Amino acid sequence: MKPQAKRSSRNRETWVALACLAPATLLLAAVFLYPIASTILDSFSHVSPFGGRSNVGTLDNWRAVFSNAVFTHGVLPRTILWTVGVVSLTIILSLPAAILLHAPFRGRKWARTAMLLPWAVPLPISAIVWRFILDGQIGTLNAVLAKVGIIGPVWLAEAHTALPMMILVGIWASIPFTTVTLLAGLQNIGTDVNEAAALDGAVGFRRFRYVTLPLLRPVLNVAIVLNTVYVFNSFPIIWVLTQGGPAESTDTLITYLYKTYLRFNLPGPAQAMGVVSFFVLLAFAMTYLRLTEREQ
Amino acid sequence: MTAKRSHRSSSLPGIARGLALAVALLFMLAPFAVMLLTAVKPEGEVATRPLLPDHWAFGNLFSAWGSALPVYFRNSAILAVGATLLNLALALPAAYALARMRVPGAKLWRHALLATQMFSPIVVVVSLHHLAAMAGLTDKIAALILVNAAYSMAFAVWLLTAYLAAVPEDMEEAARIDGCSRLSAAWRVVLPVARPGVVTTVVFVFIAAWNEFVVALTLISSDANRPLTVGLYGFASAYAPQWNLLMAASLWAILPVVLLFAAIEGSLAEGLTAGAVK
Numbered sequence: 001m002k003p004q005a006k007r008s009s010r011n012r013e014t015w016v017a018l019a020c021l022a023p024a025t026l027l028l029a030a031v032f033l034y035p036i037a038s039t040i041l042d043s044f045s046h047v048s049p050f051g052g053r054s055n056v057g058t059l060d061n062w063r064a065v066f067s068n069a070v071f072t073h074g075v076l077p078r079t080i081l082w083t084v085g086v087v088s089l090t091i092i093l094s095l096p097a098a099i100l101l102h103a104p105f106r107g108r109k110w111a112r113t114a115m116l117l118p119w120a121v122p123l124p125i126s127a128i129v130w131r132f133i134l135d136g137q138i139g140t141l142n143a144v145l146a147k148v149g150i151i152g153p154v155w156l157a158e159a160h161t162a163l164p165m166m167i168l169v170g171i172w173a174s175i176p177f178t179t180v181t182l183l184a185g186l187q188n189i190g191t192d193v194n195e196a197a198a199l200d201g202a203v204g205f206r207r208f209r210y211v212t213l214p215l216l217r218p219v220l221n222v223a224i225v226l227n228t229v230y231v232f233n234s235f236p237i238i239w240v241l242t243q244g245g246p247a248e249s250t251d252t253l254i255t256y257l258y259k260t261y262l263r264f265n266l267p268g269p270a271q272a273m274g275v276v277s278f279f280v281l282l283a284f285a286m287t288y289l290r291l292t293e294r295e296q
Numbered sequence: 297m298t299a300k301r302s303h304r305s306s307s308l309p310g311i312a313r314g315l316a317l318a319v320a321l322l323f324m325l326a327p328f329a330v331m332l333l334t335a336v337k338p339e340g341e342v343a344t345r346p347l348l349p350d351h352w353a354f355g356n357l358f359s360a361w362g363s364a365l366p367v368y369f370r371n372s373a374i375l376a377v378g379a380t381l382l383n384l385a386l387a388l389p390a391a392y393a394l395a396r397m398r399v400p401g402a403k404l405w406r407h408a409l410l411a412t413q414m415f416s417p418i419v420v421v422v423s424l425h426h427l428a429a430m431a432g433l434t435d436k437i438a439a440l441i442l443v444n445a446a447y448s449m450a451f452a453v454w455l456l457t458a459y460l461a462a463v464p465e466d467m468e469e470a471a472r473i474d475g476c477s478r479l480s481a482a483w484r485v486v487l488p489v490a491r492p493g494v495v496t497t498v499v500f501v502f503i504a505a506w507n508e509f510v511v512a513l514t515l516i517s518s519d520a521n522r523p524l525t526v527g528l529y530g531f532a533s534a535y536a537p538q539w540n541l542l543m544a545a546s547l548w549a550i551l552p553v554v555l556l557f558a559a560i561e562g563s564l565a566e567g568l569t570a571g572a573v574k
Contacts, residue, residue, distance in 0.1 A: 016478075020390055021393050023386045024386040024449055027386055027449070028409075028412060030427075031443055031446035034423075035427060051425075100317050111317060117325070118324060120503055120556075121328075121550045122509070122549065123507060124507075124509045124525045125524075125549055129327040129330055137343065138343035140346045143346030144346055144347075175324065226414075239513075254418050257418065271422055274419050281416070284414060285410070289411070292410070
């Protein structure tokens with residue numbers, strides 16, 4: 001083939017490739033890029049309930065959001081507590097779960113499927129069941145407690161019992177993905193490394209601490225970053241269990257944003273909260289990209 | 297041999313392991329047990345019999361259909377099938393290009409894609425609402441199809457690219473030498489070999505769309521267009537929910553995704569960690 005012809009066939013391939021990518025790119029631009037740009041612009045404008053924009057360049061929304069003590073002293077610290085609480089406890093519980101499921105035993109396949117099952121079930125529906133379990137009058141938890149003579153509280157009626165229960169359900173929902181990710185990591189380590197470590201006398205906890213854990217580190221990092229994002233973004237658990245209530249005592253940034261828009265009818269401030277959330281997520285996305293890049 | 301023995305003696309005793317596993321499974325499966333047992337209780341026993349019912353009311357499983365459940369079910373099916381088809385139609389060519397062709401800016405595309413995976417529609421829910429209004433798509437299932445297809449794009453393209461890239465290029469070239477066009481070689485040779493990846497993608501996108509909540513809650517205003525998640529949430533938010541019928545409806549609502557999940561459980565674990573774990 002002449003160099004000329006070769007170049008033109010390469011050119012042609014580039015066009016075909018771009019044509020293949022164009023439809024997906026268009027959809028992503030419409031559903032991601034446009035709304036993000038619009039959210040940022042709205043946060044600096046007066047926004048009508050129907051999306052009309054005026055007074056572009058104003059800081060009123062930002063002032064409203066950050067002069068609101070419910071947001072700065074309640075919602076923001078609670079969002080951190082919720083995210084850190086769920087993620088750290090999920091990791092602490094999933095690591096031993098993954099190790100247990102990694103060891104061979106009869107029925108391991110079934111145990112693994114059962115462990116992953118909650119991932120497949122719609123979260124709002126699981127959350128409905130949890131709301132029933134935690135119901136103060138007819139809930140399963142209090143009925144079981146009553147059998148051993150304990151009168152349980154109305155769990156979801158007050159923040160100091162509702163928040164721990166929300167975190168518990170959050171952990172329940174996060175364990176499947178985390179366990180499966182860690183399990184995949186354990187399986188990648190392979191048996192030869194463990195055998196070599198055992199020959200060197202590294203056993204039990206020492207082997208876990210000095211051989212398994214360092215090798216698992218990259219997967220663990222990924223699990224932590226992805227979980228942080230998922231838990232930060234989480235809406236259904238909180239919304240179904242308490243709707244952020246009573247009052248705003250169990251709201252996180254995400255539910256408070258939703259409430260500010262659809263219940264308080266304040267699209268402008270809601271958009272400012274959207275921008276805050278967006279930059280939080282962007283920071284985590286960068287961290288995630290750096291982690292996966294380092295892996296490759 | 298010594299290595300093996302020391303390995304065994306160092307591990308936790310079998311009973312402790314078994315116990316830990318049992319507690320873990322009890323916690324993970326408890327909500328499903330409650331759902332199942334409450335669904336088959338007569339109304340009078342919901343509050344008084346926390347575990348097993350005195351009288352089994354299997355009829356609840358059928359009476360649950362007397363509500364708006366069939367409507368919600370149909371809407372969820374349209375939404376999930378629509379999102380899956382749209383996603384696949386856009387993701388397959390994109391993945392093929394990334395796996396097989398020199399794409400200018402391929403790295404940027406991959407990064408942008410990965411970043412969308414970290415994103416949640418709730419962050420831009422106000423803008424999505426306004427956008428849907430502009431496009432005349434408020435209260436339309438079509439809007440949910442578009443958003444769900446987009447939010448599953450990263451996963452689909454990522455997984456499909458991996459599977460398509462694993463198909464030996466020789467196979468495709470052989471087909472082309474035999475006179476196939478590029479398109480028909482891709483369709484007749486590459487796609488069948490990459491089928492496990494396509495199946496996993498289809499199931500994943502379907503499950504994600506079936507389970508979606510916040511976009512549907514925001515964009516759908518009339519009861520007739522609600523998918524199951526929003527519809528059942530409506531039941532649960534009623535002043536005094538009929539918990540036994542609600543649990544029966546929930547059982548039906550989760551059945552399709554549980555069956556799909558069981559069918560591809562093995563490869564799903566692989567897919568979930570695609571990009572994260574190599």
